[in-house]
Amino acid sequence: MSAPILVVAEGSDGRLGGPTLESISVARTLGGGPVIGFATGRAANELASDFGRFGVDRVLIVPNLGSDAVPVGVHANAVAFAADHVGADTVLFGGSIFGRDLAGHLAVRWNAAVATGVIDARRDGAIVEVRRPVFGGRATETRRLEGPHVVLAIRLHAFAAPSEDPGTPLVDVVVPPPVLPALLAPRRTSVEPSTAGAGPSLGDASIVVSGGRGVRAAENFQLVEELAASLGAAVGASRAVTDAGWRPSSFQVGQTGRSVSPQLYVAVGISGAIQHLVGMLSSRVIVAINSDPSAPIFRVADYGIVGDLFQILPALTAEIRRVRGS
Ligand SMILES: Cc1cc2nc3c(=O)[nH]c(=O)nc-3n(C[C@H](O)[C@H](O)[C@H](O)COP(=O)(O)OP(=O)(O)OC[C@H]3O[C@@H](n4cnc5c(N)ncnc54)[C@H](O)[C@@H]3O)c2cc1C
Structure with missing residues (x-):
């Protein structure tokens, strides 16, 4: 059986956000093994249930990252551990800033081929072929990513959300080993919201x-x-x-x-x-x-x-x- 594809959750109010839904769609059409969700943070349980709304029948939870403000390297460590735990060969992120940032960190941590801004992805044997805009959108390149590990961050709004297929996923709690102190060193000391217009961000x-x-x-x-x-x-x-x-x-x-x-x-x-x-x-x-x-x-x-x-x-x-x- 083909290796699973891990989809990393990002959401708010316990609901998966649009970028994660778009990556579930890609995981479905990419071809390969089963789609498994990954969730962490305070709302991990709610996000795990929300995966079930879209037919994802297994979700891994890492409950104990500490706080939502832990450095992104700590998230990458947890995702890499979860991916290895289920023998996944592909990890998908949505096209948010969080997803793109985490994709890069995970690729280094997991020794993976990585592409961001993906507008098309298909599997060709052990290779994942992706298309993505380059030169500020004036051209589109095709890249072939060779495993054993592939990390993709999907371009925002490039894919539709999947249709609903409600079910109750099997939830596994996984506990990664403690991270090196250096990964925890960049502690957040304050957050100043930037001035934004009314309406959506x-x-x-x-x-x-x-x-x-x-x-x-x-x-x-x-x-x-x-x-x-x-x-x-x-x-x-x-x-x-x-x-x-x-x-x-x-x-x-x-x-x-x-x-x-x-x-x-x-x-x-x-x-x-x-x-x-x-x-x-x-x-x-x-x-x-x-x-x-x-x-x-x-x-x-x-x-x-x-x-x-x-x-x-x-x-x-x-x-x-x-x-x-x-
Ligand atoms: C290193 C560098 C980085 C830069 N980064 C950015 C960047 O990130 N983002 C960015 O935007 N720019 C950036 N710029 C600046 C960029 O080069 C332009 O100067 C800037 O985008 C021009 O802004 P504008 O189109 O609003 O103004 P203008 O070029 O002055 O255009 C104003 C337009 O309004 C139209 N207009 C005037 N009156 C009316 C009216 N009554 N009704 C309808 N239309 C009207 C005019 O016909 C004109 O086309 C950067 C420049 C440099 C050198």
């Missing part, structure tokens, strides 16, 4: 509305925020906006800001400089609103509206609110 929102210098002043940025609110979207910005101090740097999308890959990205008054594009080019659908028909953003946009944002945004927001009844 930029990193994992399925819709992002970003504003650029075209909005002209800090107070006008609220037009962008109102459009975002009408769509239930996260708010982003170009660097021109954050450099001007109209919004904090945590809003910035691009080379020196956040990378996003939502289902829908709306760029308002943004010219489309390459440093902005590399942070959003892998969005599924791009809509640009700009008064300059020759703005580079239109070269990457699926839909373009040429016009004055001060006329378009209020009308668009009002129409979306009307259609959505909000």
Whole structure:
């Protein structure tokens, strides 16, 4: 029988998050052995049950990592131990920051071939072949990862969640050996939340509305925020906006800001400089609103509206609110 595939849980309020659901889908279609869930932290038991909602019938729990703030190397140690415990040859993570970070640490710890940002994966004998965007989304590469161990982090929103297939999984508690003191050394001393817009967080929102210098002043940025609110979207910005101090740097999308890959990205008054594009080019659908028909953003946009944002945004927001009844 083929070796199992371990899917590492990330969630909130005891529910598996979207990135983990997407990796369950990949594990199902990848081919190979059975899919086994992995959960740790305070909500490990709830996450284990939630795996059952999607037909995963076995889950490993490591209950005693200490706290949710332990360094990522400690998580990697626990995942490697659990993977060896069941003889897994492949470990899958969602495309969150946590998943990508942990994938790298696990690969070193577990001596595995690793790929992140995966948009397609298939097994070819002992080899896992993956496709993933490179050069800021301007090309897609194919890589062949040879075992015995393979670690993949899936690109956010690149796969649909699996359909529900409720059941009660068999839960095994596994206890890894104590980690070296050096792994525990980087202790968290404080957490300062970054300033973020209202609505979903930029990193994992399925819709992002970003504003650029075209909005002209800090107070006008609220037009962008109102459009975002009408769509239930996260708010982003170009660097021109954050450099001007109209919004904090945590809003910035691009080379020196956040990378996003939502289902829908709306760029308002943004010219489309390459440093902005590399942070959003892998969005599924791009809509640009700009008064300059020759703005580079239109070269990457699926839909373009040429016009004055001060006329378009209020009308668009009002129409979306009307259609959505909000
Ligand atoms: C090393 C480096 C790193 C960088 N990193 C980033 C990064 O991470 N993210 C980033 O965004 N940039 C980054 N930049 C900056 C980048 O090069 C651009 O300067 C920046 O993206 C421009 O922002 P913008 O499109 O908002 O402004 P502009 O280029 O000034 O474009 C404003 C747009 O608004 C349009 N407009 C004006 N008025 C209206 C109106 N009334 N209605 C509709 N449209 C209107 C204009 O036609 C224009 O296209 C970086 C640059 C460097 C050198």
